[in-house]
Amino acid sequence: MKVIDVAATALLVLLPAAPAHAHVVQSGSELRVTQTFSAGEVTLVLPGIAQAPAPLPVSAHAPYPIRLELELRSLTDGGTSTGTVTAGSAAAALQIQHDGPHELRVRAGDEVSVIPFRVVVPEPAGWGMLVDGAALVAGLLLVGSVLATRGSRVLAGGGTAAAAVAITVTLLTPYMSANGAAGAPETGRPYAQARFSTQAEPVTGADFTLSVRLTDGATGRPVDDLAVHHEAMAHLVVTSEDGSVFRHLHPLRTAPGVLAVSLNVARPGRYLAYLEIERQRAGGQLLTGEFHLAGAVLPDTADHDGAGRGAIVPRLSPAVPIAGNPVTIEVDTEGPHQLWLGMPGHLVVRSSDGDRLTHVHATAAGISALRFTVTFPEPGRYLAWVQYAVGDRVITEPFTLEVVR
Numbered sequence: 582m583k584v585i586d587v588a589a590t591a592l593l594v595l596l597p598a599a600p601a602h603a604h605v606v607q608s609g610s611e612l613r614v615t616q617t618f619s620a621g622e623v624t625l626v627l628p629g630i631a632q633a634p635a636p637l638p639v640s641a642h643a644p645y646p647i648r649l650e651l652e653l654r655s656l657t658d659g660g661t662s663t664g665t666v667t668a669g670s671a672a673a674a675l676q677i678q679h680d681g682p683h684e685l686r687v688r689a690g691d692e693v694s695v696i697p698f699r700v701v702v703p704e705p706a707g708w709g710m711l712v713d714g715a716a717l718v719a720g721l722l723l724v725g726s727v728l729a730t731r732g733s734r735v736l737a738g739g740g741t742a743a744a745a746v747a748i749t750v751t752l753l754t755p756y757m758s759a760n761g762a763a764g765a766p767e768t769g770r771p772y773a774q775a776r777f778s779t780q781a782e783p784v785t786g787a788d789f790t791l792s793v794r795l796t797d798g799a800t801g802r803p804v805d806d807l808a809v810h811h812e813a814m815a816h817l818v819v820t821s822e823d824g825s826v827f828r829h830l831h832p833l834r835t836a837p838g839v840l841a842v843s844l845n846v847a848r849p850g851r852y853l854a855y856l857e858i859e860r861q862r863a864g865g866q867l868l869t870g871e872f873h874l875a876g877a878v879l880p881d882t883a884d885h886d887g888a889g890r891g892a893i894v895p896r897l898s899p900a901v902p903i904a905g906n907p908v909t910i911e912v913d914t915e916g917p918h919q920l921w922l923g924m925p926g927h928l929v930v931r932s933s934d935g936d937r938l939t940h941v942h943a944t945a946a947g948i949s950a951l952r953f954t955v956t957f958p959e960p961g962r963y964l965a966w967v968q969y970a971v972g973d974r975v976i977t978e979p980f981t982l983e984v985v986r
C-alpha cells in the first residue's frame with residue numbers, strides 16, 4: 582500500500598502550492614486593478630493571454646476621460662512595450678514577449694504607479710508529456726501493488742489512490758510552470774507594519790499626499806508582495822475623527838513597499854486611516870494610522886461629506902442591534918445597483934472612537950436594494966457608510982447605528 586501513501590502525501594503537499602490568482606495574467610482570467618489618481622478612480626483591465634508572444638490590449642475604465650501613459654516591462658530581460666489609453670476609449674496595444682514577472686508603469690499627469698504582475702501561459706506539450714509520464718509510472722506502480730496484494734479492500738484502496746493521482750496531475754498541470762508560478766509551498770507571512778505620513782502640515786483645501794510605507798515585521802524589508810483583492814492592491818479608508826469626512830481610496834504603488842494617494846479635504850482636525858491589504862499566499866490585514874490637518878473649515882468637497890448623515894434610513898433586523906449578534910441591514914439604492922470592486926455593495930463601519938473598523942460586502946436584495954450582515958463586537962455608537970455603483974457613479978451614504986449590550 583506504499584503507492585497510496587505516496588499519492589496521498591503528494592496531494593497534501595501540493596494543494597497549498599496552487600498560487601493565488603491575484604497579480605497573474607493568464608488564460609481565461611483578466612486582471613482588474615483599481616487605482617485612485619488625483620483626477621479620480623480608474624480601473625485598468627489586463628486580459629488573460631493563452632500564449633506568448635501575444636498582444637496585450639490594456640483598457641481603462643473611469644467615469645471621465647482620463648488619459649494614461651503605459652509602459653510594460655519584463656523583469657526577465659528588461660524588454661518594454663509602451664502605449665496610451667484613455668478611459669472609455671480603445672485599449673492600448675501593448676505586447677507581451679514571454680511569460681514571467683512584469684511591471685506595468687501607469688502615468689497620469691505627474692502621478693506614476695507601478696503594478697507588478699506575472700504572466701502565466703499554458704505549458705508547452707513537453708511538460709504535459711512529462712506529467713503524463715509520471716502518471717503512467719504511478720499507475721503502473723499502483724497496478725503492481727494491487728496485483729501483489731490480495732483482497733477486495735485493497736482494490737477499493739487502489740481506486741482511491743488512482744483518483745488521488747488523477748487529481749494531483751490536474752492541479753499540477755496549470756500551475757507547475759517553467760516560469761515558477763507555483764514556487765515553493767508557503768503558508769503565511771509575518772505581519773506587515775505600516776507607517777502613514779503626510780508632507781509637513783497639510784491644510785484644508787490644498788492637495789496633499791498621504792503615503793504608507795509597508796515593512797515586513799520580521800525582516801524589516803519593504804512589503805512588495807501585495808495581492809490584488811477586490812480589484813485593488815490595497816483599500817484605504819480615511820475618515821475625520823468626527824466621521825464627517827469619508828474617503829475610500831486605492832493608493833498608487835509608487836515604489837516597492839510604498840503606497841501613496843493624493844487627498845484634498847475641507848475640514849481640519851485629526852484623521853484616522855485604515856489600510857486593507859493581502860499579501861500573496863497570506864491572509865488579509867488591517868493597518869491603521871492617523872494624521873492631522875490644519876486650516877479653516879471650507880465648503881464640503883465631496884457630496885457625502887458633512888451634511889447627509891442620516892439621510893438614508895436603513896432597515897435593521899433586529900431593529901436594535903445587540904453586541905456580539907449578527908444584524909441584517911437593508912438599504913434602498915438610488916437606482917439599479919451595479920458591481921463595484923467586484924461586489925454589489927460595500928458597507929464600512931467604524932466605532933465612534935475610531936478603534937474598530939469593519940468592511941463587509943452586500944448581497945443584492947432586489948434591483949435597487951442591498952442587504953448586509955454585520956456583527957458589532959461591543960455596544961456603542963457606530964458610524965456607517967454604504968457604498969455602491971449606479972451607472973458609472975459610486976454613491977456613498979452615511980448613517981449612524983446604536984448597538985446595545
Ligand SMILES: [Cu+2]
Pocket residue numbers: 811813815816817829830831922
Ligand atoms: Cu476599496
